[in-house]
Amino acid sequence: MNELLIMMREAAGRTADLVESLSGDELALPTPCSDYDVKGLINHLEWVAALFESAGADGGFPPQKEYTGDFRARAERMLAVWERPGTWEGVSQAMGGLPKPVLANMALTDLVAHGWDLARAAGRDFEVPEATVEVLLEFSARQAPIGRERGVFGAEVPVPGDAPALDRFLGLIGRDPAWKA
Template sequence: MNEILPLMKGAAARTTEVVRAVGDDQLGLPTPCSDFDVKALLNHLEWVASLFESVAAGGPFVPPKQDYTGDFPERVERMLAVYERPEAWEGVSEAMGGLPRPVLANMALTDLVAHGWDLSRATGLDYEVDDETAATLVAFCAQMAPMGRERGAFGPEVRVPDDAPALDRFLGIIGRDPAWKP
């Protein structure tokens, strides 16, 4: 198995904790991901889990879904189950423009951590990211930033000090302000 899988499992567990703690009264709150309020971000996370489940299994691109269903924990478990298979790490995904499948796993990790953090900031819930995961994301996103910005996945870089914690540097690379508050 790829060394990213344990990081994905940890991020999925932490993000799932936040998702489960979000109250109905918080669904309309703004998030650091300016395109989404909390409900739309939860819907986006559900779609992300289904998308990466499909492409990791060699399936098609799954278009974004329109309605929030509240089943992120189940979707992310299905996604992780696909990544347990060795073939999920081999070859490229035609559905994702020929990107190598390990790159897709890193993209899934990026989404899980970024949006878990987004939800935690919006709702005031705790969200911890271990140093290994944060450092992995800094390295990956620093390489992917030009393409991420070109495709609209990352915003303009937010400058953070070079000696800032790895999580803050990751957030800055993808266009989040680590000091964001509602």
């Protein structure tokens, strides 16, 4: 199995476990992703899973719907598309002609970054394997300028060069690793 797909599956599972552990009282908590509270961020993650499912299958942009609480099911459908070998070939017209492996890296970035956002909002830990963080660091370093230009990443948050790799990844995409609610 493709290494990136393994990372996507692991990140989706960890994030789904976190989402399912959140109580109704935690849905209104603020998150490090300043546009969203916890419920809004889960809703965004539901749409992200639907988006990368559709883009992987050469579809278009799905409409963003209201929060449904079905993130795990959507993530599983997304992963099922990426388990097909042909999904990794070619480009996505819906995503501006981006190569499919770039889309997979984008999906992994969203799963890890927003999983961390949710964990931080709820005061929980969010462990990410070092190999996954290294892939995210490399990908984000290449994509950060265009990501900021398109409003996908925030302004870089300065993080010491000797900080843990996850903190450096978060700073690169505009998250403050020290964020607290």
